[in-house]
Amino acid sequence: MTSRLLMRLQVVVPPPQRLGAVPHGTRVIAPITSGTFEGPRLRGKVLPGGADWTLLRPDGVLELDLRLTLESDDGALIYMTSFGLRHGPPEVLAALARGESVDPSRYYFRTAPRFETSAPQYAFLNRLIAISSGDRRASGPIYTIEEIL
Amino acid sequence: MNSRPLMTVRIAAAPLQRLGAVPHGIRTIVPVTGGEFEGPRLRGKVLPGGGDWLLLRSDGVLELDLRITLETDDHALIHMTFQGLRHGPPDAIAALGRGEIVDPASYYFRTVPRFEASTEKYAFLNRIVTVGVGETRSDGAVHRIDEIL
DSSP states (O other): OOOOEEEEEEEEOSSOOEHHHHETTTEEEEOOEEEEEEOOOEEEEEOOTTEEEEEEESSSOEEEEEEEEEEEESSOOOEEEEEEEEEEHHHHHHHTTOOOOGGHHHHEEEEEEEEEEOOOGGGGGGGOOEEEEEEEEETEEEEEEEEEE | OEEEEEEEEEEOOOSSSEEETTTTTTEEEEEEEEEEOOOOOEEEEEETOOOEEEOTTTOOOEEEEEEEOOOOOOOOEEEEEEEEEEHHHHHHHHHHTTTOOGGGGGEEEEEEEEEEEOOOGGGGGGGGGGEEEEETTHHHHHHHHEEEE
């Protein structure tokens, strides 16, 4: 399978909303206040209002459910969603929870973004499948998003 | 991005249910009657009763939404779903519609499969993100699915 870089997306996540134990697991909602993205074909910023609706499952896997609006530097709006999974050894996840800097190869943080836009110059986003690898920095994740060719 | 083969799934389909134009596009439902799957870590058959809920969008892209149940050769049941996209040059897509064999490299058919399993042996499926490369056949489809590492 081949892929090529689509963009690197970095978001800022303030302290999240911790709902606690809900029927499917532990719910934490992480609103996203800002961010930036940059790639060979597009770049711009993340608008406020998005969030990641996370669910920690009983098997220790964190399910991620992200919705964001991006604004390109030429003023186009792009809606991005992605479903993903994050898990790793307990001591690694504990270090992340403490806000420490952890080598992303020590945990599994992978998502599958999808996009919608009406801007003709970015319509290619409506037609591709993408996969991202996440790096959970203390201030918020950095996603390296690849287009699946 | 690193990946490794997970399985190849062959899906056998019954005659399509063509609903026609619905609010979001043209809806076609593909009943799944059976099939098989094989990979380094698991193999078995596709049980009847699943389906693929297709939507042909106004931009010519076909959205796929599959749900099937797999049964391994050691009798474990696995729930598999995927969302995907298929598009390509009009002549290639028309040939597929006529049931002809078309080189899969000439069209884009990519999916993001997810799995649920309850047995310990297959629990790894609950923790991975995967990508499939699809090939339309006259009687169904074949998907080569890789695990994203």
